Amino acid sequence: MGEFRMPSLGADMATGTLLEWRVHPGDAVSRGDVIAVVDTDKAAIEAEVWESGVVEELLVPEGTRVPVGTVLARLRAGEAAAGAAAPPPPAAPPTVAEVAEVAEVAEVAEVAKAAEVAKVAEVAEVAEVAEVAEVAEVTETPEVPEIPAMPAAPILPWDGADGRVRASPAARRLAALRGIDLSSVTGTGPQGAVVRADVEHAPRLTQLPHRPRVSPLAARMAEELGIGLASVAGTGRDGAVTRADVERAAAGRKAAAAAEPGPGPARDRTAAMREAIAAAVARSKREIPHYYLWTHVELRDTLAWLAAENAKRTMEERILPAALLLKATALALRDFPELNGFWIDGTFRPGGGIHLGVAVFQRGGGLVAPAILDADTKPLGALMRELGDVVRRARAGGLRGAEITSATITVTSLGDRGAEGVLGVIYPPQVAIVGFGRIMERPWAEEGMVGVRPVVDLTLAADHRVSDGHRGSLFLEKVATLLHKPEEL
């Protein structure tokens, strides 16, 4: 008999919310199948199962927040039993370590039977305690906002606070694809959030764009009141929405809200992400002795080569400078294995490939760093496509667990509107982070002459337990050399 547990999707993850099941009891699953969507506070991640079999029982309902390692479903070894003995995914080392750590801390907190966390409801709080205990030596248990383990009855999809619909990233993506107004969908997820299944069952609109007919006054009023026009039945000419219709809708919503009190203060998503990031960076700065190096790389000929290359490509196939920077970093890492891997249990473990975690900022705050696997082996065009794909999914939802846990090093690139440079914070248990600032025109001295050239600030923050400044400098030099031969990237 197999078990599917809440995966650890990063050093900063102590608990996760089971957002959505993609399987039902009785379904056959194969190793690598996505069977659930998990919210890590930073992103909604598609979680894979690592053994084959038949889903016997789903133990945790959608919308439940549970500690990492909690058994979410039971699997019965199926006909394809050969797969059941397969080893865990490549991301296993940090994952296992993290799970162990969480379990250990839970014990320290003297919580009985932390292993039997299948009975989840009470344990949601335990994880919070564990998280706090890990973060700092707290003398007293601070007040922790309580998270409802089960969603209450579906409430109105509108979040009064900011006037936006609560919806999972996958739901947003699907709704946008199908041209469905989220405000017209009744959410059944946590806090009445709209989840993917809700959108799937919602009627499609026939046309895009789908602006309802509406009087300007009614439109302004609806906006002020945070009412989705698509959800208002129009009684004006040709079904146009009038001011009276909006007023009626607002009154109806108020009445419904009064009749059905919400389940207490919602856990604010941005705040939750900040907490998750805080836990990771605090651990990093507490445990990892960083050293920092930086240099400047002149890019005139490199960018000229790229412009010529892009002129030959269609819009979709064009390559952004970021892809060049990533590829050069990945190739350089082949010669510097001490920057590419993990520090676990007091020793360095080299990464089993060069998997670049790419820091992607999220609209509305926070960031997530999905990995581009084996980035050193991928041609530029393929690397660019993958970069576009992970950035899109990091923002819209749909990252997979393996993508979140397998990065062997992180690269943060501020893009062409960012600051001049960035000295990163290493993401534990990784041992280095490479930073690229904005490519900007600067005075550049060469062979006794000064000219204006595009220049990028290249930095390295690395773990001094594993490498030192001399090797780090050689690494930066290698990246610069590679960037000067873009045709070989």
Place this chain on the structure above:
Amino acid sequence: MSQMETRAAVLNALRHIAPEVGEDELDPAGNLREQADLDSMDYMNFIVALGKDFGVEIPEADYPRLATLDGCVAYLAERVPQPA
């Protein structure tokens, strides 16, 4: 396609990338990327969407002309054949 329709289509493409940006918050003559907080990847996706919607291939050299909402509308009006 009228100028209003072109403008609506440009805004629609933008909405898919930056859904939180309200039409009335946009200065049509101001820098689109700054106002909508588009990084280079977002901007590239925006251009690709415009190219698809309007059926034109937009060379990279023309990107500076697509820096503002007004610029996009003017550029597309010029590139897209008008009905006789």
